[in-house]
Each structure stands twice: as structure tokens, then as C-alpha cells.
Amino acid sequence: MTYLGIDLAWSERAGSGVCVLDAYGAILDEDQLSYPQLVDWVRRWRGERSVLAIDGPLVVPPGSAALRPVERELHRRYGRFHAGPFPGGAASTAMLGRVDSPAQALLGSVGAYTVDPTDRTSPHRAIEVFPAPTWIELFRLSERIVYKRGRKADRIAALGRLRDLLATLTQADPPLRAPDPSILDRRVAEARSGRDWKAVEDIVDARLCAYVALLWERRGTGLVLGRDSSWKEGYVVIPDESPVVASP
Numbered sequence: 001m002t003y004l005g006i007d008l009a010w011s012e013r014a015g016s017g018v019c020v021l022d023a024y025g026a027i028l029d030e031d032q033l034s035y036p037q038l039v040d041w042v043r044r045w046r047g048e049r050s051v052l053a054i055d056g057p058l059v060v061p062p063g064s065a066a067l068r069p070v071e072r073e074l075h076r077r078y079g080r081f082h083a084g085p086f087p088g089g090a091a092s093t094a095m096l097g098r099v100d101s102p103a104q105a106l107l108g109s110v111g112a113y114t115v116d117p118t119d120r121t122s123p124h125r126a127i128e129v130f131p132a133p134t135w136i137e138l139f140r141l142s143e144r145i146v147y148k149r150g151r152k153a154d155r156i157a158a159l160g161r162l163r164d165l166l167a168t169l170t171q172a173d174p175p176l177r178a179p180d181p182s183i184l185d186r187r188v189a190e191a192r193s194g195r196d197w198k199a200v201e202d203i204v205d206a207r208l209c210a211y212v213a214l215l216w217e218r219r220g221t222g223l224v225l226g227r228d229s230s231w232k233e234g235y236v237v238i239p240d241e242s243p244v245v246a247s248p
Helices: 037-043 069-081 102-110 133-140 152-171 183-190 195-217
Strands: 002-007 016-021 027-033 050-054 124-128 223-225 236-239
Touching: 002 037, 002 195, 016 037, 016 050, 016 195, 027 037, 027 183, 027 223, 037 102, 069 133, 069 223, 069 236, 124 195, 124 236, 133 195, 152 195, 183 195
Parallel strands: 002 050, 050 124
Antiparallel strands: 002 016, 016 027, 223 236
């Protein structure tokens, strides 16, 4: 069983963060990849059974409003943290000129994945995730850590905080274990430009996505729907409990 996380870019010209964990939470691979590389990467790492967690709309009903019901619900819950999602419905600006979202297009290319969050038996299952509120819930933060905008120095410091939070999961149940050194460590050591730090950001979010895939498989909780709607109108998996971390 493998657990794949993708921080998926909306533009095919931009890089996307990827991370894959084994059944024991050990990172097998991570990096920032171009859109054409993603298909081969998923096929290479999914094995016989996998859960793929993607930061991007997986269920976009034709004719849906700019904001899907689940996005309205996320704004209701996390608006005070400024951690609500961008519109991802069929009428949104992001979907202008598209038949499928990037996440839907990726799954159409790799094949084999079901997006039904009630399906716990298919060999390959994909779920939609969203990092911004996941950081808040998973680590019980009182405020959002801003790492995608602002001064470069502030963003770098915020990324350091997020990496420290991920490091606490080494002793968690389930764990998240990185090799020493990791590809992320190398990317941080070599980062100079804004583009370099964007790659670090993408990999950090991909690690979080992969961990949510593992957590979802183990516990199966945290499904967020719009009010009075079904998963077929769109859903997002946000952990609703923190992992248990062993005392040092």
C-alpha cells in the first residue's frame, strides 16, 4: 500500500509538489515535477493499492456555481483564519475554458482511481484535500501560518515553522518519517531564488497531502461536505483530530 500526495498547480506550466509514503509512513520519494511528469510518477509509485490525496477539485459537477457547496462550508468554518479555498466550481474563473479541472484531467490520464470517498475497498482511491485548514486542524493552530504571500524572509521563516510541525509527526500514530537527508532538505539548502522557495513550498504541502492520505486510510474521518449536499457535489477531506504523538 502506498500513499501519494500531490500539491497540484492549476497551470500546466507550473510545477506541482509530490510525495509518496509507504505503509509505515516512510517517505519513498518527493520533489517538484512538471505537469507532464505527474502521470508517470503516479503510475510508478501507486503499486497494487494506493490512496492519492490531491490538493485540487476532484468532483466538479457540470453547471455548478463558482463556489461548490463544500467550498462555501469551508469558508464558513475557516473564514476567520483566512483559510478558505478559491472557487473551483464549473462557473469559476479557474475553470474558464476547461471541461475538467487539473485534478480530474490527471486522474483521467493515469486511470484506475475512484473518487468516491465512501468506497473503502477499491485498490486505488483518490480524495480531495486542502492544506490551508489541514495545517490548522492537524496541529491545533490558533492562527494560520502565512507562507504563500508576503516578504520573502517571512515566507521562508513560515516554511521553517511548517517543516518543524511535520517533524513532530515522526513519533506520531500514524508516523511520517523522512530520510536523512531528504530531497526537501537538499532543496532548502540549495534555495536562493523565489522559484527555488516555491519548490520547497510545494514539497512541504505535498508531504502534508500524503500524510492526510495515510491518516484517512487508517481512521477514515474528516469528510467535509456542503450543507445538505452529497459527495457528488464536491467534498474535501480535512482531518478532524490530531494524530497521537508519543512523549519523548
